Amino acid sequence: MSRLTVRKTYKLYIGGAFPRSESGRTFPVTDSEGAFVANVARASRKDVRDAVVAASKASAGWAARTGYNRGQILYRAAEMLEARRSEFGADVDAAIDRWVFYAGWADKYAQVVGATNPVSGPYLNLSTPEPTGVVGVFAPTGSPLLGLVSVVAPVITTGNTCVVVATDPVAAITLAEVLATSDLPGGVVNVLTGDAAELGSWLAAHEEVRGIDLTGASPEQAAEWEGLAAGTLKRVRRPDPAEDWAADPALSRLTTFTETKTVWHPVGI
């Protein structure tokens, strides 16, 4: 008699835990042959609310980590992903390499985009990038893991926390499991599965969210959500249909959700 497999329950990833949707709703996911894989949580607006609370709570602590420390943790995520690479699809190697790429950025981007500004007076004047805060991320379609990693990693590399609306729930929740075992503090990345169309407006209008990445939004959704984001003047990254996940990422992936802080101090005796 063949052994009955133990199936995995795919839940949401919020605040480092894997809760079911507050709404109790699920939707079935099938594999490429149409066979049933799992019932996946279908997040509601209240899950958006909870995820934003978790991301907000994690924000100060994550931002306060040194770049070196964030880099170590991101690299650890790459290690964990490597260890579980068999669970992912064809883009897993590129996704691992992308984690490694961003792990190395964590203690460098400030040197690239920061500056000592030569002002005309007896002042030291420094500009440094700081995280924007909680960022809502709409993961791209068509690139289940590499696309997801390519939008999430840069956001957290610079010290933001995020609420990700995933498109491929299995890849996304499996990645969440990787993150949950990677020393990444709970709440830094929160993953919601379900219908982006249902969640998008709640995330875009949420006052605690400081930025949104509309990469995975349709043009109509992007326009609507950008309009909602204007209510609290969120930083918005518009979708770019031409974005090639295999190409070297643009620096703007790192800088869109950073704030330049300029500090002045007199120089005197």
Place this chain on the structure above:
Amino acid sequence: MSVTPVLDIGQSEASLRRFLHGLPGVDEVGAKARAARLGTRSIKTSAKAYALDLTIRMIDLTTLEGADTPGKVKALCAKGRHPGDDAPPVAAICVYGDMVPSAAEALAGSGIHIAAVATAFPSGRAPREVKLADTKAAVAAGADEIDMVIDRGAFLSGRYGQVFEEIVAVKEACGDAHLKVILETGELVTFDNVRRASWLAMLAGADFIKTSTGKVSPAATLPVTLVMLEACRDFRDTHGRQVGMKPAGGIRTAKDAIKYLVMVNEITGPDWLDPDWFRFGASSLLNDVLLQRRKMATGHYAGSDHVTLD
């Protein structure tokens, strides 16, 4: 700042140090910016006329040269009494101690004060007895104002008590003469030091605090005067005694002098806008003020031959 009795503060090195180091710091850039901005005030017409005459009345007309002679001092005194063009007399004539008798003779009955520099001016490097003898001799000869120098070496090495005691001793030697304490700010360098030295001098009994000997560069500047005026203002607020202020050295033009008066007006307030509370230690300043006065009176620019040399 809490009100602490002067004697308690001066009681020991430690309490003096605690007090002086507890004074608020001075940010150099901010202090200079404030002084520069006050310097942009535009003083015209009636305000200028008032400021020019007040400047003359505040001048300690000074000669402090190795080549000074009774003749030179007497000529200076004559100039101080009658600067020309019905200008008011100056506040004082400032000379070395040995020149005091000549000045006293020339100024008799004028009401002009006789200031003598003392205490091994300008370096202050002499035994305490010499400094006190220097002071007493000048007073005995007729000086009613003594401009002493502090021991900058002692101050810079943190021996505040020594500086304090010396000022107390000189003050005693002055008797009824007014004591101006020269900090020589050019050697103290930082504004934090200037603020501490100002308080130290006032706590020890100075009637005036004065920036410089004129022998060290930089001498008086607007920012250093700003810091000292703030000290005068705060000292009166906390200790109830008003102390005068004298910038000296480097103030050569009426335009500069007016900037100082603006500063007095806006930092300490008009209580100090009086020769009893503010003086300029200067020599060539007087003639520039006289030229400006002539210009205001005649409406055309004045020539140097129309004011006297000394």
Place this chain on the structure above:
Amino acid sequence: MTFEYAPAPESRNVVALKNSYGLFINGEFTDGSGVFKTVNPADEEVLAEVAEAGAADVDRAVSAARTAFEQVWGPMPGRERGKYLFRIARILQERAREFAVLESLDNGKPIRETRDIDLPLVAAHFFYYAGWADKLSYAGLGAARPLGVAGQVIPWNFPLLMLAWKIAPALATGNTVVLKPAETTPLSALLFAEVCQQAELPPGVVNIVTGAGETGRALVAHPGIDKVAFTGSTDVGREIAKAVAGSSKRLTLELGGKAANIVFDDAPVDQAVEGIVDGIFFNQGHVCCAGSRLLVQESVADEVLAALRRRMATLRVGDPLDKNTDVGAINSSAQLTKIQELAAAGEEEGAERWSPPCELPDRGYWFVPTLFTGVSQAHRIAREEIFGPVLSVLTFRTPAEAVEKANNTPYGLSAGIWTEKGSRILWMAEKLRAGVVWANTFNQFDPASPFGGYKESGYGREGGRHGLEAYVR
């Protein structure tokens, strides 16, 4: 006798005011669709009539800018563009006095500030960005290609300086512009148009369309622009962000603020008092980054406030053209009403109001420098941008509490820290959520220094290398 400063008025003769001004489109002054008047806020006299740009005028300006971008300015080598900007910088220096007087007349700000702050910064800004024009490929911004036509809307508080902040980087990077000055302060922008002519700037590179909110909306909504840059209120900023949502227009916003100026018990007190005064009374408090909330450590609050009151009593309020004036006129009657309303709300909510004795002129729009003590975070005067010479004083006990209070606002433009302890300055600077942090100084500006906000104070930076980013792809 006291030392009374006699009037020291700057001469108005350096400015030849015209009776009426046209729009500046394609290198020429043209009529608009209507006219409006601009007044001197210090005496309510009409200074001039100014053309109002309607939608058709905005359209003409955008097409002129498009043509200039495609045919002249875009293709022009950076070094040539740069030389035009250097020319403009020099002409501004040469005509600085004229601009300073005009700006004081139209805005109400003191001549000392226009002369010593606005105009030097304006010229410096053009000079700074002129030098970038042929170095864009070295700026670390990729290909750094221009966006095209920039629609720029600026406020009335620093009319010419905001123009410089907008136009200089846009032109240096190869964009052309249509700029709308505020309706209460159009004159210096129109005089700047003359500078463009003197510099022989190709027609259409800079276009100035004057008018009120309608004109601004027409510009922002125009499909022919590639970029919107706005400085002004957060409410209008929101409106603009909504208007450009879903378009391909790039957007930068520099909006309101409610900055905390934080004074610790070990601050250099005299300089801190200057910083507080400069922070809130500079430019009548019409400053987005004004230090409008004073957070003072409770242990030194009495001492600092006593010194502050004494200092406020020496502020000279009055004729903006008098060289000794520290605080000039409120820019408009509408702004004056807003300030009066918020100040009244402060009293109603229980804060204690104080102003130094101060005689105000009979005519014009004036508001005496005002201090509110006993203010708490919940008061409207601690939360809403007053944009006037009104300071709200709150106290704190620990650095953490200061940070918490400072950050407890939807705004995040600037902040001030006063302490002589180095490590505390750095700790505070790290924690404050604001785009510009002044430590032991306040309200310093420089063309090389990036300026802009966190949160609802907007996004994008103006100034420095960072300021180029908003105008290139």
